[in-house]
Amino acid sequence: MGCLCDRGDSSGTLPVDDVLLSDQGARLVSDPVFGDQFTVKQSLPKHPLTSDFVEPLAGRTNLVTAEFQEWKTWRSAFNPGFSASHLMTLVPGIVTNVSIFCDILREHARKNDLFRLEKHATRLTIDIIGKVVLDLDFKSQRGEHELVSAFESQVAWQPVGAMFRPTELINIFRPFVQWRNTRTMDRCVARELDKRFATLEERSKQKNIIDLALNTYLKENPPAKTQSVNRTMDSRFKQAAIDNIKVFIFAGHDTSSSAICYAFYHLSRNPETLAAVRKEHDAVFGTDVSKVGEIIEQEPHLINKLDWTMAVIREVLRLHPPASTIRIGNKDFFLNDPTTNEQWPTDDFMLFPVNINYHRSGKLWSDPNRFRPQRWLAHAPPPEGANRDAYVAFSKGNRNCIGQELALIEIKIVLAMAVRCFDFSVRYDELDKLKGDKSGYPSDSSGIQEQFGDEAYQIQLGTAKPREGLPCRVKLRDV
Numbered sequence: 101m102g103c104l105c106d107r108g109d110s111s112g113t114l115p116v117d118d119v120l121l122s123d124q125g126a127r128l129v130s131d132p133v134f135g136d137q138f139t140v141k142q143s144l145p146k147h148p149l150t151s152d153f154v155e156p157l158a159g160r161t162n163l164v165t166a167e168f169q170e171w172k173t174w175r176s177a178f179n180p181g182f183s184a185s186h187l188m189t190l191v192p193g194i195v196t197n198v199s200i201f202c203d204i205l206r207e208h209a210r211k212n213d214l215f216r217l218e219k220h221a222t223r224l225t226i227d228i229i230g231k232v233v234l235d236l237d238f239k240s241q242r243g244e245h246e247l248v249s250a251f252e253s254q255v256a257w258q259p260v261g262a263m264f265r266p267t268e269l270i271n272i273f274r275p276f277v278q279w280r281n282t283r284t285m286d287r288c289v290a291r292e293l294d295k296r297f298a299t300l301e302e303r304s305k306q307k308n309i310i311d312l313a314l315n316t317y318l319k320e321n322p323p324a325k326t327q328s329v330n331r332t333m334d335s336r337f338k339q340a341a342i343d344n345i346k347v348f349i350f351a352g353h354d355t356s357s358s359a360i361c362y363a364f365y366h367l368s369r370n371p372e373t374l375a376a377v378r379k380e381h382d383a384v385f386g387t388d389v390s391k392v393g394e395i396i397e398q399e400p401h402l403i404n405k406l407d408w409t410m411a412v413i414r415e416v417l418r419l420h421p422p423a424s425t426i427r428i429g430n431k432d433f434f435l436n437d438p439t440t441n442e443q444w445p446t447d448d449f450m451l452f453p454v455n456i457n458y459h460r461s462g463k464l465w466s467d468p469n470r471f472r473p474q475r476w477l478a479h480a481p482p483p484e485g486a487n488r489d490a491y492v493a494f495s496k497g498n499r500n501c502i503g504q505e506l507a508l509i510e511i512k513i514v515l516a517m518a519v520r521c522f523d524f525s526v527r528y529d530e531l532d533k534l535k536g537d538k539s540g541y542p543s544d545s546s547g548i549q550e551q552f553g554d555e556a557y558q559i560q561l562g563t564a565k566p567r568e569g570l571p572c573r574v575k576l577r578d579v
């Protein structure tokens with residue numbers, strides 16, 4: 101491993117460092133001064149490994165991997181689906197799904213059983229995204245839906261990730277299982293596309309992702325006056341629409357579910373923060389916790405008053421960012437050290453702004469490994485406050501996360517409806533009892549059990565998730 105800069109911080113992290121990944125060099129970037137050069141000032145194309153990762157989940161033509169004009173066309177087609185005013189119309193659907201999530205937690209509390217929170221959080225967020233993207237109720241929190249099951253299986257069979265599954269080692273199965281899952285996912289999405297396409301012109305304009313995709317098609321291919329709306333959709337466009345819908349379903353649930361788990365994890369370990377968040381919820385929604393969902397539905401803008409809750413979410417995503425970006429360098433692009441004016445070539449290098457290094461750098465943050473949400477409160481100026489330049493949870497530049505506001509809204513609603521009802525306790529000490537629960541997690545209590553002092557360190561399962569799916573118990577609070 102060779103280093104490019106010798107301005108490492110106290111933890112020894114270098115702003116730019118080189119490693120060899122299989123047969124290709126990678127420049128690991130740990131400082132926004134360098135990372136912004138290829139994500140913000142100029143946005144270099146995504147590295148081909150992004151497509152390798154995304155393709156089994158969302159095919160070849162999707163917003164995450166698209167470049168140049170194709171990306172521009174799709175990004176502007178989908179932008180209206182994330183306008184502040186449209187997002188507020190999604191709140192009732194989110195509240196309905198969060199109520200079901202809370203009911204499920206209530207059932208666990210009554211049974212006082214041990215369970216993995218990740219499964220419930222993932223089913224919650226996939227149900228929410230099903231409504232946002234397809235205007236469809238998957239109802240997967242209470243039952244099975246073939247599209248959801250295919251997604252879950254596809255994530256579990258990703259080659260990077262759940263290596264603990266013995267079947268993972270026998271690679272000959274993977275292509276078949278992934279091919280079958282893709283066929284199921286494509287069939288389900290195509291069915292919805294056909295239904296919506298047939299009725300598109302009869303319905304008033306809607307901004308869910310499926311209709312925004314179809315409107316793009318109609319704009320590019322206006323029907324002739326004599327043509328019936330039953331005409332068939334161009335097959336290339338249809339596949340691109342299917343892939344984009346799948347990418348929204350994947351990107352829109354897998355990351356948010358990880359953040360929900362980590363929010364409960366940190367709140368359960370930080371009683372003072374938990375008390376501050378509960379106090380804030382009392383002040384904003386009143387003390388009758390049974391009414392919160394109704395109040396949020398009627399006055400959705402109240403969630404903009406949740407400063408502490410928002411600070412918790414930002415801090416959770418600082419310590420445990422579930423996703424990142426990787427770019428590919430080229431012969432005309434050089435990384436520049438502004439203090440020395442030295443230039444480094446990037447041709448054929450993977451350029452990786454390492455989110456964990458940004459977020460846990462002692463040079464960029466005070467007390468970087470500690471959960472301290474108050475650093476995000478408006479009255480906490482730097483150095484106590486947050487270093488917003490060094491915050492890349494949603495990436496930066498024009499390829500930043502299109503769904504970030506939606507994610508923040510849904511996580512805020514989950515916390516607003518749950519934290520005053522339940523006491524969470526994280527139970528890695530009882531992991532052995534979950535052995536053989538068919539979750540796919542190994543229940544491995546041997547070897548290293550923590551990283552940075554956290555038992556719930558991140559593993560890759562799709563995006564990055566808490567180890568072992570966050571085993572926990574919940575108790576009902578007397579409120």
Ligand code: HEM
Pocket residue numbers: 146150163164165175347348351352353355356359417421422423424425426492493494495498499500501502503504506507
């Ligand atoms: C806590 C939740 C979330 C986190 C931490 C997160 C993080 C990210 C990151 C780091 C990227 C950059 C990926 C790359 O460059 O390869 C990204 C892009 C993206 N995210 Fe999110 N995301 C979240 C929620 C969502 C949601 C709810 C949606 C959809 C409703 C979504 C849809 C997307 C899409 C489509 C892109 C690609 C955007 C583009 O390239 O134009 N994400 N997200």
